[in-house]
Amino acid sequence: MNTESLWKDLLKEVDITLPVKQDKIRDNIVKSVYQTAEKIAAETVTLTTEKGIDRERKIDDVLTSRLWGFPIMFGLLLIVFWITIAGANYPSAFLAEKLFWIESRLTEIFIELNAPTWVHGFLVQGVYRVMSWVISVMLPPMAIFFPLFTLLEDAGYLPRVAFNLDRFFKKAGAHGKQALTMSMGFGCNAAGVIACRIIESPRERLIAVLTNVFVPCNGRFPTLIGLSAVFIGGSAALFVKSALATVAVACLVVFGVAVTLIVSRFLSSTLAKGVPSSFTLELPPFRKPQIGQVIVRSMLDRTLFVLTRAVIVAAPAGGIIWIMANISVGGTSALSFCAAWLDPFARHLGLDGFILMAFILGLPANEIVFPILIMGYLQGTALMELESLEALRHLLVDQHGWTWLTALCTMLFSLCHWPCGTTLLTIRREQHSWFWMFMAAVIPTAAGVVLCAIVTYFVRSLGLV
Numbered sequence: 001m002n003t004e005s006l007w008k009d010l011l012k013e014v015d016i017t018l019p020v021k022q023d024k025i026r027d028n029i030v031k032s033v034y035q036t037a038e039k040i041a042a043e044t045v046t047l048t049t050e051k052g053i054d055r056e057r058k059i060d061d062v063l064t065s066r067l068w069g070f071p072i073m074f075g076l077l078l079i080v081f082w083i084t085i086a087g088a089n090y091p092s093a094f095l096a097e098k099l100f101w102i103e104s105r106l107t108e109i110f111i112e113l114n115a116p117t118w119v120h121g122f123l124v125q126g127v128y129r130v131m132s133w134v135i136s137v138m139l140p141p142m143a144i145f146f147p148l149f150t151l152l153e154d155a156g157y158l159p160r161v162a163f164n165l166d167r168f169f170k171k172a173g174a175h176g177k178q179a180l181t182m183s184m185g186f187g188c189n190a191a192g193v194i195a196c197r198i199i200e201s202p203r204e205r206l207i208a209v210l211t212n213v214f215v216p217c218n219g220r221f222p223t224l225i226g227l228s229a230v231f232i233g234g235s236a237a238l239f240v241k242s243a244l245a246t247v248a249v250a251c252l253v254v255f256g257v258a259v260t261l262i263v264s265r266f267l268s269s270t271l272a273k274g275v276p277s278s279f280t281l282e283l284p285p286f287r288k289p290q291i292g293q294v295i296v297r298s299m300l301d302r303t304l305f306v307l308t309r310a311v312i313v314a315a316p317a318g319g320i321i322w323i324m325a326n327i328s329v330g331g332t333s334a335l336s337f338c339a340a341w342l343d344p345f346a347r348h349l350g351l352d353g354f355i356l357m358a359f360i361l362g363l364p365a366n367e368i369v370f371p372i373l374i375m376g377y378l379q380g381t382a383l384m385e386l387e388s389l390e391a392l393r394h395l396l397v398d399q400h401g402w403t404w405l406t407a408l409c410t411m412l413f414s415l416c417h418w419p420c421g422t423t424l425l426t427i428r429r430e431q432h433s434w435f436w437m438f439m440a441a442v443i444p445t446a447a448g449v450v451l452c453a454i455v456t457y458f459v460r461s462l463g464l465v
Helices: 001-013 020-045 052-062 069-112 115-154 158-171 178-184 189-198 202-214 220-231 238-270 293-325 334-347 353-361 366-377 391-400 403-417 419-432 433-459
Strands: none
Touching: 001 202, 020 178, 052 069, 069 158, 069 220, 069 238, 115 293, 115 366, 158 238, 178 189, 178 202, 178 238, 178 353, 189 202, 189 419, 202 238, 202 419, 220 238, 220 366, 220 403, 238 334, 238 391, 238 433, 293 334, 293 353, 293 366, 293 419, 334 353, 334 366, 353 366, 353 403, 366 391, 403 433, 419 433
8 A cells, every 4th residue: 555545545534524623633633543554454464462452442442431431530549549548547647656756755855955945845846746747647648649659550541541531621721641640649739740741832731730739639638538537427437437538538539620620721711821732642551560660669759759848848837837836926826816817808718717827837738737727726835636536526516616618618728729838849940930839829729719708608698507
């Protein structure tokens, strides 16, 4: 078959009816190229592994179908989250025990040195305790999630996820590869921002960077899981409560994906206006993951890298939090004073001043938002946590009047607010711009404020609380 006849056959098979959009022409041409290539290959090449190829095609027909593709994606999401949530509890508790044992030894050293109380408080109860909290809460989930994510990547499933979500991102004016960078953000938004390098178009890379924060990272899981267990699980058994919390978090993730698409569409028609670029996604063959390489790569390239940045950012924040909890303004701690000042505005969002102040002080690391909130409610002088979910329920509901609306708005604001300090610094480095780092904080915060205000207005106007 010569070149001229090949092109004639190809053009005959391109299904184009006028009027037609440019992306439709492009898709039809690419489809016809592959169909023609398959036809030539079938006529000239004898495949010795035809059964294996047919098996993979049948699997792909299920994984990428409009009927089963998304339920399978959601099911895998539930499994990964459940393994991450359930599996991180014990190592987190173990790490916290050992790190706080070290804190006790440091306290003994400061006492033996007759160090001033404020020096011990600032360095040990402030800087060291926050770093310990970030490590114990952040390390185990990342050490579980990133290897699981990399295993799915190495096995060849993630390109199928990108294939399923491609048309949604294309309609939003974004790039299909954003599905992969968004998935990376589940482990850490900073890692998701770095992963945006795989998007060739600067405009679409920018959209992916600015919207990556709308998928919850593992730093926000403790807040989402804790509130889900308290307000959704109720008095159910531990296993049922864990399952309900997992489903609730998964639903919030799906909602976050929807917000990502909406905001991407908004950005593609305003700040990042342009025509979506095209890319041809070839589904790689399924393969057996290299487990040893996956563990090493995910731990060194992702987990430890992100954790190191988080600790560097969280260390000075620990000192600032301790200062605000221990310096008084008119007999009231600076933390309580600022919370009271923010309270009127926070009430319009279904929150209160202490909740909003906890998010502000949690800028360095989302892991410390809830400990800051508990410290503020209990008028403590250092970060603290409660021993049980029942104690948390008593503090929130009985002592501070939380309702299901308060919990819902807190979870929504946790999903839609400024990125952590590590992610913001990563955006600054990747985009080489202070402006886009600032916009990366403003855009999700504006979305969270509007969303919480709308939900609060409608719920209260209907008299549901």
